Amino acid sequence: MAALLACGSEKSISERIALAEVAHYLESNPVYETADIEYGEVKFAQKSDAEALASYENLEKGGYVTLELLKERKRFLSKDSTFVYLIKLTDKSIPFVLEKTDKKATVKTFEYTLDDAGGAHIEQTGKNRAKATVTLTKKETDFADFAKKGADNNASFTKKTYSLRFNGELGWEVTK
Numbered sequence: 630m631a632a633l634l635a636c637g638s639e640k641s642i643s644e645r646i647a648l649a650e651v652a653h654y655l656e657s658n659p660v661y662e663t664a665d666i667e668y669g670e671v672k673f674a675q676k677s678d679a680e681a682l683a684s685y686e687n688l689e690k691g692g693y694v695t696l697e698l699l700k701e702r703k704r705f706l707s708k709d710s711t712f713v714y715l716i717k718l719t720d721k722s723i724p725f726v727l728e729k730t731d732k733k734a735t736v737k738t739f740e741y742t743l744d745d746a747g748g749a750h751i752e753q754t755g756k757n758r759a760k761a762t763v764t765l766t767k768k769e770t771d772f773a774d775f776a777k778k779g780a781d782n783n784a785s786f787t788k789k790t791y792s793l794r795f796n797g798e799l800g801w802e803v804t805k
Contacts, residue, residue, distance in 0.1 A: 647761035654803035660741040664775040684774035738776035741765035
């Protein structure tokens with residue numbers, strides 16, 4: 630009987646049950662932001678790509694990539710130089726890499742976790758259905774430098790609404 634109560638065997642939903650179900654759902658369906666990074670032979674201009682090169686150097690310090698200078702070319706009568714680096718992803722970067730092609734990798738820049746303290750706003754939409762709006766806090770990864778700069782990066786959290794449905798055998802569960 631205790632197991633049924635923990636799963637939410639009642640058709641009325643509480644904030645505690647909604648948060649537990651959303652947390653369970655997020656374990657297999659994490660929320661994150663991504664960006665593409667280049668690897669392999671990558672060319673950098675000293676001035677215009679200085680920020681990108683600094684981001685790669687930070688990843689190298691963290692052990693996520695290795696950088697090997699292949700070519701350095703000074704332009705005649707110019708203050709700008711070009712560099713070609715061989716960039717390799719290390720095993721430490723595996724948890725952050727979602728997709729990989731020959732020259733680019735899609736990596737997690739920010740991960741979102743459920744803010745239990747923020748609670749949940751619950752709206753019962755029917756006898757067996759409800760919507761729970763929860764707060765997800767934003768945590769940056771070591772790849773955050775590659776995130777697109779914009780309006781999305783002005784908050785350290787996001788609000789997300791999940792649909793829940795009551796199942797007679799399992800109790801409440803997230804459907805989306």
